[in-house]
Amino acid sequence: MEKEIYIKKSNGEIELFLFEKLKQSLQSTGASKAAISTIINRIKTDIYDGISSDEIYKKAFVLLKKHNKISASRYSLKRAIFDLGPTGYPFERLVGALLKEKGYKTKVGVIIKGRCVTHEIDVLAEKDENVYAIECKFHSDAKAASNVKIPLYINSRFLDIQEQWNSNSNNKTYLKQGWLVTNTRFTSDAINYGKCVGLTLLSWDYPENNGLKANIDTLALYPVTTLTTLTKREKHQLIEKNIVLVKELAKATEIMKSIGISDHKIKRVLTEVNELCQF
Template sequence: MEEKQITIKKSSGNLEPFSSRKLKDSLRNCDVSSDEIDSIISQVIPQLYDGISSKEVHNKVFPLLKKYDRISASKYLLKKGIFELGPTGFPFERLIAALLMEKGYHATVSVVLNGKCVTHEIDVLAEKDRNTYAIECKFHSHPKDVSNVQVPLYINSRFLDVQQQWNFDPKKTTHLKQGWLVTNTRFTIDAVNYGKCIGLTLMSWNYPKNNGMKANIDAYGLYPITVLTTLTKKEKNQLIAKNIILVKELVKEPYHLNEMEISPGKINKILLEAGQLCRTKL
């Protein structure tokens, strides 16, 4: 099919040419079969127009994908699903802590530590191989929001204050080695360059390349409950209020659904989708 020469308005406000290859790659990353990808592309392209937003494209693709494969549709919702973990940053912190634990760290959320000068609340404190890491989670509710260089500057100053106190405390049994900064959107180039220069580990939606948030969530199957297509927004919020953040947590504690106004038939559909998603890794 001949490519339509149109521009897409990204969430950042920037315009870029529409690329069916990028859309195909996005669907392929969600484990969609080649035949299904071709069918979806052939149905979506005629609906596109010059200046259409990336959100509108997503909204046209999703119902078609959901019709073919509900599990792939759940994965396609991942970026949006993370935004829906807000408005507070705590569920996002829980997600990052869970990811670190999958990587072999012992992780604790919301820890207050004394610095040399003042006290600081650390979003996630992680320990592995007698080294400790202080992780700051910068959650954004909108894709337009980015973390500029001021954010790692501030995070690094807090880390250094805590590090001076921690590593000179004879009661500590680990070395406070490094600060990390994690965001669900993206960093500016200056923020990335500053992080590299001072040794601050950065992670965003797709940074570092092939090792960003999306890649790790897919690799470990750590999907938030907000990607489940069988749940309404109200039901997702109710589960988050019960501190059920991850799909795998819902699979382990399905009784939470019985406490909500959900029919037995729908509960079965929710748990079927959740179970399949937990078993599927890219």
């Protein structure tokens, strides 16, 4: 029987480490059974009581990258979203792109007049003559969670613009619902409040099997920060030029050249782009 190992999570909590959980994370990247077995056996020799989840991630990422760079890119998704910061705008673009792929017409950063005050809405989405006001709460710290105060505030803003929007006879659409999207997690009170008032909540892994990670993987809408062929500096230079999604690089050769990426490296980047997005 294997010795029980307790690890320190990014939020400071201590939890029993389960190799099965690591195995599932590696399987979700598309890595081969042989690669997963090799990585787990190696980590078994390096792991110790009190090790941080971040250290385990780094060890697994380095080993996975040696076996399959595309799987490593997928495995790094959560960290890659943190790397979109420090501002929340690239995350808003990512959320807008997810909704667009699902058939919504989207606009990012929209000023809307409410009954009482004017609001800036992160993403406005329309589908079947219904409009949805989406607020994005980006955290650059993995320990951060959106507590009940956040959806309380977002719902009050939504109600203000909903009243004004739906009472305006010039509007041909109906402002139906508010959404709140975060890249970390919601507290249980925040989730219960969202359910109670009809506010749609989307976090890294909520709703179960339909959270941010699941949607990004299904739609292959990876942020440029997932790429292993680019340096951190190059990634942020691209974000500054409004290139947020990996798939946007397929038509951004000139932009890559403009930040000093060589023709040879561009070919390597585009190969990774094609394999990750499965063009």
